[in-house]
Amino acid sequence: MFHSFGRYLLLLKLSFKKPEKFSVYWAEVMREMVSVGIGSLGIICIISVFIGAVAVIQVAFQLSSPLVPKSIAGSIARDSTILEFSPTISALVLAGRVGSSIASQIGTMRVTEQIDALEIMGVNAPGYLISPKVIAGLLMFPMLNVVSILLGLTGGYGACAASNDISTSQYIYGLRDAFNSLTLQTSVVKSIVFGFIITSVCAYQGFYTSGGALEVGQSATKGVVYSCIAVLFADLVITRMLL
Known part of the structure; x- marks a missing residue:
């Protein structure tokens, strides 16, 4: 384990x-x-709209007491979407799409000796193949997270408009009520860390692939599994540190 972590660093x-x-x-x-x-x-x-809608419906179902203002459903759905649903669930989905693609792409280059050819030509293969993917993850994951948050809240609005449980005015009031910018900052930090984890872990698995096509598939699977576990662990650590 320590040997693998050393190779990763x-x-x-x-x-x-x-x-x-x-x-x-x-x-x-x-x-x-x-x-x-x-x-x-x-x-x-697609995922963000449906998750936002489901979050509002479930909160509205649980807040059946007449003593609790219905606008609080908007506040709970807002914080849940910003802090957990958008950064974490989006990261897990992207681990399957982006992570497996990175691992299989680099793994295929390894088993077909394209990486060896780059090294023979004096090219820094890790820098050429891995750093652009990691940088892209660091830049694009936060942007995708912001889009996910906006669409998640929009999906919640659509769920309110389509049902009679909570009015859209109550939902919007709940979104605006007692908003803490720390939740958004925490969400952005999570998305940056998750982007780095997914791209770097999957690139590592692909880079050290050995064998043939079967091993490329195994490397892609390992990359997705390990990055998902690392994302969940990082989610716990970041939440504990920042909140």
């Missing part, structure tokens, strides 16, 4: 060495940002 160190040609790395970063951000936007939008 060494790979990260090699990944962020000074690039040989900045323009080439910059083009790779832009390409990865499009792949991670634009490519994941559809699934994030």
Whole structure:
């Protein structure tokens, strides 16, 4: 375990060495940002709208007491969406989409000896293959998280408009009531950390793949599983530290 963690840290160190040609790395970063951000936007939008709607419906179902103002459903759904649903559930979904793609892509290059060819030509393979993906994750995950929050709250509004449990005016009042900016800051920190974990862990699994096509699939599976576990652990640590 400690040997694997040491190799992981060494790979990260090699990944962020000074690039040989900045323009080439910059083009790779832009390409990865499009792949991670634009490519994941559809699934994030769909998930966020439904999660936001379900959150409001469930809170409204539990707040059946006439002594509790119905507007509090908006506050609870807002904080739950910002703190947990958008950053964490989106990260777990992106681990399956983005993480498996990264691990299988780099793993395929390893087993077909393309990485060996890069190293023979004097190219810093970890820097060329891994750092653009990690940087794209650090930049695009927070943006996707913000989009997820907005769509989640919009989905909650749609659920209120489609039912008679909570009026839309009560929901909007609950969204505005006692908002603490710390929740949004915590959510952004979570998304940045999750983006780094998913991209780096899956890249590590792909980079050290050995064998053939079967092992590439196994590396992709390990990358998704390990990154999901690391995301949940980081979620606990960040929540405890910041809240």
